[in-house]
Amino acid sequence: MGASLLGPFSLVAWAVAGIIAIVIALCFAQCSALLPRVGGPYAYARAVWGPFAGFIVGWSLWLAEWISLAVFPVAFTQYLMFFLPGLDWISKTIVRVLFVVFLIVTNVVGVRAAGRTNDILTVVKLVPLVFFAVIGLLFMFFNVTLVTAKSFSVFPFCVGSFGAALVLIFWLMQAFEISTIPADEIRDPSRTIPKAIILGISIVTVFYLITNIVLFGVRPSSLLALDKAPLTAATSSILAFEPYVGPDRRTYCGGWSLNFGFGF
Numbered sequence: 001m002g003a004s005l006l007g008p009f010s011l012v013a014w015a016v017a018g019i020i021a022i023v024i025a026l027c028f029a030q031c032s033a034l035l036p037r038v039g040g041p042y043a044y045a046r047a048v049w050g051p052f053a054g055f056i057v058g059w060s061l062w063l064a065e066w067i068s069l070a071v072f073p074v075a076f077t078q079y080l081m082f083f084l085p086g087l088d089w090i091s092k093t094i095v096r097v098l099f100v101v102f103l104i105v106t107n108v109v110g111v112r113a114a115g116r117t118n119d120i121l122t123v124v125k126l127v128p129l130v131f132f133a134v135i136g137l138l139f140m141f142f143n144v145t146l147v148t149a150k151s152f153s154v155f156p157f158c159v160g161s162f163g164a165a166l167v168l169i170f171w172l173m174q175a176f177e178i179s180t181i182p183a184d185e186i187r188d189p190s191r192t193i194p195k196a197i198i199l200g201i202s203i204v205t206v207f208y209l210i211t212n213i214v215l216f217g218v219r220p221s222s223l224l225a226l227d228k229a230p231l232t233a234a235t236s237s238i239l240a241f242e243p244y245v246g247p248d249r250r251t252y253c254g255g256w257s258l259n260f261g262f263g264f
Helices: 007-034 041-049 051-068 071-083 089-109 111-142 144-148 159-173 176-180 189-218 230-239
Strands: 151-156 257-260
Touching: 007 159, 007 176, 007 189, 041 051, 071 089, 071 230, 089 111, 111 144, 111 189, 111 230, 159 189, 176 189, 189 230
Parallel strands: none
Antiparallel strands: 151 257
């Protein structure tokens, strides 16, 4: 995503998106502390501007979440195809349908069941990310010469692409507002929800930055831009000890850039 638009300079976009997300998350944390009611953004807008504003905000949030849901089964299938490359379109469709059905059933069962499932899935997601970050940083530390041998474009001056990359990256960091919706199902919501929001978005920002530093330190931007499963591809390169060595002078945004020999 960011690699195809900005290359290594997308690290700056990740940092900026993280700062924006933290600022917005602090706003939600304050709202949830002052008004710990079920509904989250709907309840906040209704309390300040009335029922119509609450209606607009509530439906906008619901539609946005419903539409964005399509991204997750697609991403899940893409990573699955790295291990099962022979899947045809029928098999991919079945996998995506089962993915959505699983989410629907989990939420229909109840908020507590959905919360437990979310906790389990969070651990399942974090464990491989921690593994990737640790082995990636160790690889870069013990192979500084190989990593710094790359020469790639660090500062492509392309304002238009920076904005496009920033929007896409920020989209990956949002969803903290969802934690404010089931306030009546949470013990001591005026304290629990703000802590969860701040801690959650901070962890996400740090993990994204470390992950991308490792990605650009291990694989060239030209390959990352084409990878459908970049984390898996980078992990394979690390475990197989196949670092990319050589110039990576791709020009982004159709413009010019400055080339520096940094490893990340």
